[in-house]
Amino acid sequence: MSRDRIRGLPRPVGNPQTVEDDLPGMGPSDCAACREELSAELDGEGDPARRPAVRAHLRTCPACTAWREQAAVVTRLTRTAPAEAGPDLVARVLPSAPRGSRRRVGARVALAVVGVVQIVVGIAALVGLVGHGDGSAMLGGADMAHMGHETAAWNLALGTAFVAGAWWTRHLAGLLPVLGVFIVVLAVLSGLDLAAGRVEPDRVATHAVLLVGFVLSLAVARSAPRRGPGPAPRAVAGPRLGEDAGPDSARTPLASRDDLGPVARARPPRRDVA
Amino acid sequence: MDDAVITDAALAARDGDRAAAARFVELTQQQVWRLLAHLADRGAAADLAQETYERAFGSLRRYRAESPARTWLLAIARHVAADHLRRRARRPVAPALLDDADEPLGAARPGDVAEGIALRLAVDALPTDRREAFVLTQLLGLGYAEAAQVVGCPIGTIRSRVARARADLVEGLGSTTTAGEAAVREP
Structure with a gap:
């Protein structure tokens, strides 16, 4: 087993201990570092920068050369082993799938209906009111007929807002404060008026x-x-990985590569290792 | 890969599309089952996979596609396996009987059986961390970056764990691999 230092073969980032432990009988740390790189190469995740150093080490280390062959055989065995198949779970788990949509669609339809009713109430009030002002009982510069018109306009506006909100649901949140204040004030005043x-x-x-x-x-x-934020799994909160960000890569900024240590190459298509 | 398809299915399922939820399960269930079979135990893998999907569907509303849905799901499966092992450690039970439904659907070629079983045993004998890294990258076919995301560790950690798992397997399967190698070299 060679005791030659591999020149330029960097130690694995973040795992300074890796090279010493768990490889009983493998000799100096160079071999462990070399084998880690060989293992990564088998997965298409090798680091080209380390390649020359690994080749140099292999020329002087028959043990690592032998290990490479054995590891390749194990890898091939693993990948060609008959795939174990589990049972089909679709029917068992589907009942717990989210069914939010149906309820939401129901609420939207109901909201549209309420909006239409509100519009009808507004129009009915308007039709009943038009031309019925008698000029008596002025209030704040308007007679009762004009107060009725204002009320009708409000009813029409709110009805339209409900119908529009049922269609463009994203605008509903902005409507809620207006509606909330209107309803609270109206409820308090209606209570007082009813009592009186x-x-x-x-x-x-x-x-x-x-x-x-x-x-x-x-x-x-x-x-x-x-x-x-996403749900519990730590992986979601973990370091953002620039590679393999998948379909959301356009939506989310890629993490800086600086804090990631060695970034794996994109995985080449599976090939047989034998 | 089908990562984009799986993530799209998850997002549609989140918004209540039942057909998309079914597609999401179909596309991922084999990987989930295999991971659980190796991380927890084979007899309970089907139940644990069911638990995984129930948890996933429960928190799907908060899924924002920050990581691919498959990675997200496998991370949940990993937690389910850990919880199962913790539960089992607390109150030991009789070993689970093999259910017929848990048996592989496809028939293996007779020649592969011995090798396959030896390999499965050797893999299941690996220490947890290495087994996890090995199963994710070799049996499920994830890249190192994806596996790191599932486990929540740096890529370098996956790299070294996979290498150490390989070293253990080379040692453990010594005789088998020699036989295997001989078989390979035959035309």
Whole structure:
């Protein structure tokens, strides 16, 4: 076994201990480093920079040369071994697959319906009101007829917002504060008016449509796929690997290579090692 | 590879597409099962694979395709295997009986059986870290970068673990490999 130092053969990054342990009887650390590189080459993950040093070592080390052949045989055996097949699990696991969509679609349809109802309420109020102002009972510079027009305009606007939100769901979140404030203020005032006998319960009941629309908007907005961090596995939170980023590589910036140590070459297509 | 297809299926499944969920399972279940068979135990692999998919579907809503869906799924399978081993260590049970349903679907050629079994035993005798790295890269065909992502370690660690696993196997399979080599050299 050669005791010659392999010139220029770098030690494996992050594993200074690798070379000493777990290779009983393999001799000096050079052999372990050499074999690690040989092993990587078998997987198409070799580092071309280390290649010359490894070749130089192989010329002087028959043990490593023999090891390379044995390792190649083991690799070939592994890859040509009959593939073990597990049972088909589709039917067993499918019940736990997300079914969010159906509920979400239901909520969107319901929201659109509520929007249409709200629009109808608005139009009905408008038709009933047009031309009925009598000029009495001014309030804040407008007579009751004009107050009615303003109310009708609001009802129409909210109905349209529900229908639009059911279609373009991404805009719903922006609508929620407006709706929320409107409903809270309206609920408090309606309560006071009801207590004071200033409004018929029937009229207040029409506001329930708004409330239902608000709840549905909330449901649709919340059921949208969230933008939080990925789930538990450490791998997801681990160092971002520039290579093999797959389909999302266009969406996410590639990690800097500097902190990754040796970056593996792209894996060449499988070839037989024999 | 089919990584893009698998990730697309996962994203569609996340949004409630049941057919995509089924496709996601079909495309990945063999790899999940094999990983679990080697990391935990063969008899429980089917149940553990089911648990893996249940966990994956449970957290799919938070999956943002930051890593390929297959890598993400295999990382979950790895946790399921670790939890299984922890559970088993806490209360030892009788060894699981081999279920017919767990037997391979494809028939092996008779000549391969002995070699295959020797190899399987040798692989399953490896220390956990090395076995994990070896199974991911050799039996599942992952690249070092992908395997590192599944395990959550640097690529260099995978590299050295695979090399050490190979060294162990070379030693453990000494006689078999010689026979194998002889067989290979025959025309």
